[in-house]
Amino acid sequence: MLKKLKLNHLLAFALAAIAAIMSMTIGQSWEPVVAQNQSQNQVQKQAQKPAEAPLQTISLQNAGLQLQEVAQGVYALIASTDFPPASPAVAIANGGIVIGSESVLVIDPFQTSDLAELLIATVKSLTDKPIKYVLNTHYHFDHTGGNVAFVKQNIPVIGRGVIREYIQSGKNNTNGITPPTVIVNSQTDIWLGDRQVRIERVDGHSAGTDLVAYVPDAKVLFTGDMVFNKRIPYTGDSDIRQWQGSLYRLIATFPEAKVVPGHGDVTDVTGLQAQQAYFSWLERTALEWKAQILTKEQVLEKFAKVPDAYKDYKFKGIYTLNLESAYEQFTRSRTIPLIP
Template sequence: MNKPSFASTADTTQRTIAFDEIGPGLYAFTAEGDPNTGVVIGRDSVMVIDAQATPVMAKTVIEKIRTVTDKPIKHVVLSHYHAVRVLGASGFGASEVIASKATRELIVERGQEDWDSELGRFPRLFQAAETVPGLTWPTVTFQDRMSVWLGDREVRLMHLGRGHSAGDIVAYVPDADVIFSGDLVEYRSACYCGDAHFTDWPVTLDRIAELQPRAIVPGRGSAVVGEDKVRAAFASTRDFLTTLYGSVSKSAARGLSLKQSFDACRAVMDPKFADYAIYEHCMPFNVARAYDEARGIDRPRIWTAERDRSMWADLQG
């Protein structure tokens, strides 16, 4: 059997972009499993949720926005710190870049390492990488909750607990019952768990579900509209996480090696999730983090370009 190419370096196929209205003045910019961006149009301004990986890629989002409004883009919200979500922020020319305090702390601690790591893993997502002016720094941070008013439209930004990272936030638009979840919820896409908190994540999902959204823009995958599809997105995300961590924690408790735990986990996960977007890319990183957490390492270790390739060779080689 051919060995898989490192992460997503062999993925060079451009995805088809969709720009769908999922509520009044609410849009999902999606691309067949690539990172999503959310758009909220208020009375006097526009908010963008997650900024893509480069300013050039941000321009593609702006082009879509300009097909529906000429209002200024005043706010960029970062759902978490990962490079593919944040490094395009400068391209929007917003007056505010908003994130949780925990996300800013992660940028301080590991932002440059994450940039180098993600660029090496998935070069297609960094179109015109040379246009990135540097790390994206929030201009506004908050601990748990804050409201941003776009004229008379409220957007509630909430840090409901750890999950995909320690700093994840969701953006909730109460007048339409729509949530932009970042990578806390995925739809037909693998959860990336390299910086995850597996024990906390299902609890955070419960807190999001308590808002009873009628639509969700997930971190990856198409927008989810309607109560049945929303429930399915929560259920499949939870199933992915609990199946993965359940397998790895059992292996760790038995004293199996990381490689043995990876092979056992793949045997359980592949039949259910192998057709999900970025599944092959995610699994080595996911199992490595799950193995650490199962052995008592609460804070995810920093991924570097060197650690990425060493781990991949150990598990996939």
């Protein structure tokens, strides 16, 4: 952790996505782009939270979601869209459902209340047990926009750190989103009857709001946007070195886990390693720019093409943002790099 639509309240979403994606060469707004320096200011002025789509006949199929049973009673809702999606009714990020003997945990309720209602309906199709908690793996709008549907039902929504402050201030296109109602800042275990879910803090992707959730008895890890599987990651408010460190820890701690990423197909430790390898490549490349004393403008011009190794990835629209982030964090840094 991405250009024209026709309907009026699709237009606002498209303009937001396209405005962000056009920042610099083809900027981004999928997780509302906040590109550094000049691009950051442009995107924050132009980007808008996607308009709510009418519920009508919304279904998993027309929301671009596939329900997968990852383990017994553990489900992933996998979003297949590229960015920008054809409609605000199409889910951008993945969601999760964990069913215990007494209750249910929902993970990342998508970007709109209608998609959240679809998630609720999906839970009801799987079990008659109540939803006990909702988890936001971080504050970005495509993972939090559906919070309102659960808060209206007095279901606690869990987040971390300054997530409430970010959302209440409208950071990165979160204007009007309902913030979490429960804040955790350390490892926390929740119980859904006899099923444990361990919530752990990680860092690097979203400015101190990242969480992962692990289901020990099923060996399933929900990583949120710590992992973009075969997607160019959003780096608009990241600390890539912290992100690399978190990936190292997750690989060491959960080597046998099935991994549900924030974006992309279900994977395993190889998905974590691929994300790590991408950042290692990005860092080495940025250090080469530093050795050549290239300006950011030169970097954006000479390296605008997505490398062949990542030509099959989705979200190519935010690749320019990755270059900007790497330039700011590595080329201008005097610290010793994490990856030699």
